[in-house]
Amino acid sequence: MTIRPIRLAHIVFYTADLKRMCDWYCTVLGAEVVNGNDFIAFLTYDDEHHRVALIAPPDIAPRPKGPTVGFYxxxxxxxxxxxxxxxxxxxxxxxxxxxxxxxxxxxxxxxxxxxxxxxxxxxxxxxxxxxxxxxxxxxxxxxxxxxxxxxxxxxxxxxxxxxxxxxxxxxxxxxxxx
Incomplete structure (x- = not known):
């Protein structure tokens, strides 16, 4: 028997501009920052400890233009x-x-x-x-x-x-x- 997860807990994005992305998701979702620094931020809008995480690695490459394979x-x-x-x-x-x-x-x-x-x-x-x-x-x-x-x-x-x-x-x- 396959045991299934009970819910999707959170999503995580890499970003080159942590503040801009953090501000956008807080504005759009009405979220608040649970914890964060210059490298990572954890956001929530409900009773989950975090629903969105944003990570800004120092060596991140820019995203190519147009649709790419992966998350939509x-x-x-x-x-x-x-x-x-x-x-x-x-x-x-x-x-x-x-x-x-x-x-x-x-x-x-x-x-x-x-x-x-x-x-x-x-x-x-x-x-x-x-x-x-x-x-x-x-x-x-x-x-x-x-x-x-x-x-x-x-x-x-x-x-x-x-x-x-x-x-x-x-x-x-x-x-x-x-």
């Missing part, structure tokens, strides 16, 4: 659509804009790029549990388009303010709902 992005889940939109507004007011906004089906996601070029997804789950999300992912809409449909954050806000139920807003436009 990290994702952070918010409690609800309202929280995600409020976070979007707070970041927008600070000049931090998403590079892409997508309704994946199981999530509505806002993609940002950190100062070192790493992609960071801020998302809200559509389904109340992983099993329902996984079942949806086995369906026709996801099979035909596993990336999803680009969306307009202002349209989401308008629909929410007009009283449309969150469950309806979360439905992907290309999905057949029975």
């Amino acid at each position: 992005h990290s994702a952070f889940t918010y409690a609800g659509l309202e929280d995600l939109l409020e976070t979007h507004d707070r970041l927008r007011d600070l000049g931090i804009m998403p590079r892409r906004t997508i309704n994946h089906g199981p999530t509505i996601s806002l993609y940002y790029t950190d100062p070192d070029g790493n992609d960071v997804e801020l998302q809200v789950d559509r389904f109340e549990n992983a099993r329902d999300a996984q079942e949806w992912m086995k369906g026709a809409a996801f099979t035909a388009n596993p990336i999803g449909i680009d969306l307009d954050v202002e349209d989401l806000r308008r629909r929410l303010e007009q009283g449309e139920p969150v469950a309806s807003i979360m439905v992907r436009p290309d999905e057949v709902v029975s």
